[in-house]
Amino acid sequence: MIEGFATPEGTARYRERFPEFKDAGHFRQPQNAPGPAGLWFSSMGIGTYLGEPDEASDQLYTDAISTALRRGINLVDTAINYRHQRSERNIRAAISRLISEGEINRDELIVCSKAGYLSFDGAVPADPRAYFMREYVEPGVFKPAELAGGMHCMSPGYLLNQLERSRKNLGLGTIDVYYIHNPESQLGDVSREEFRQRIKSAFGALERAVKDGKIRFYGIASWSAFRVAESEQAYMSLPTCVELAEQAGGRDHHFRFVQLPFNLAMPEAHALPNQVADREHLSALEYARKAGLAVIGSASLYQAQLTSNLPLFLAEKIGMQTDAERALQFARSTPGLLTSLVGMGRPAHVFENINVAAQEPMKPEQWQALFSRT
Secondary structure, three states, X not given: OEOOOOOHHHHHHHHHXXXXXXXXXXXXXXXXXXXXXXXXXXXXXXXXXOOOOOHHHHHHHHHHHHHHHHHOOOEEEOOOOHHHHHHHHHHHHHHHHHHHOOOOOHHHOEEEEEEOEOXXXXXXXXXXXXXXXXXXXXXXXXXXXXXXXXXXXXXXXXXXXXXXXXXXXXXXXXXXXXXXXXXXXXXXXXOHHHHHHXXXXXXHHHHHHHHOOXXXXXXEEOOOOOOOOOOOOOOOOHHHHHHHHHHHHOOOOOEEEEEEEOEOOEOHHHHOOOEEEOOEEEOHHHHHHHHOOEEEEEOXXXXXXXXXXXXXXXXXXXXXXXXXXXXXXXXXXXXXXXXXXXXXXXXXXXXXXXXXXXXXXXXXXXXXXXXXXX
């Protein structure tokens, strides 16, 4: 295990290593977010979701992660179920090599993972049901009644089990940010009241993990929850989540991060005032700023759907050389969005995307004018 975690001093040291980005707005600090407020985050992070669960992809991912960390990206995002735990292991290979070679230090990096979905180990087993019974049900890690949709669990026992596996996969004593992964997927199976109790119990388990030094902060990584109308089944209230975190961990709770999709095709976190606080309707990004939550944007290129055939006016308004760069510039310029995640499964992707980091983000008024037209 590599001990340590991201610190203000370490992330500032990392930032100083890249003078070409220093005055370009690439490194940011969360505003009004207790705990992580002193950390420096790169404006884009490397995502590790897509790709085949095979050795060739493992090597490409390891090389891509190493390249990203060498080139000015200090946030790495993954989940235990990504590529059947292989993505976490690729991160371990990259980080341990760079640390052993003296190129980076642990306190310079922000490593994030997630749990919630049932995960295989390296590959799909011949009998998936037998695997889950043997690994989880028979040892009492979770009860069948705690499973939703046949594939999602956020009981304390399961989350802590997955946390231990993720720490081992990553080779890290402490994970900087640990998310409950798409909890809204349970809302098709359980009542709102039961769902709130499950979230509160999960938060309680993660507060204990913070006290034990296994994670620094926790959050919710969602796909639909915070960008749909209140009437939708998948909807979740961020004010309710903060209230449950206070019940689980007091005023100094460690629920400090939200991850949600944000891109040219999915702007709801800015555009939809679906969060109600003190009788005021706010967007997810507006409420997050008010509540001291750091927001990480996922799907910045919408799984490559925004890398070509964008409207011509975007080239004029945003500039850049390619549609992929324009889409990424739009996402990373979003007011209130700390880091935009981009899947980068090979070093070439890193070299393509890091060019955007050398450009100043769009001015808020320019971004808003562009957003209004989109």
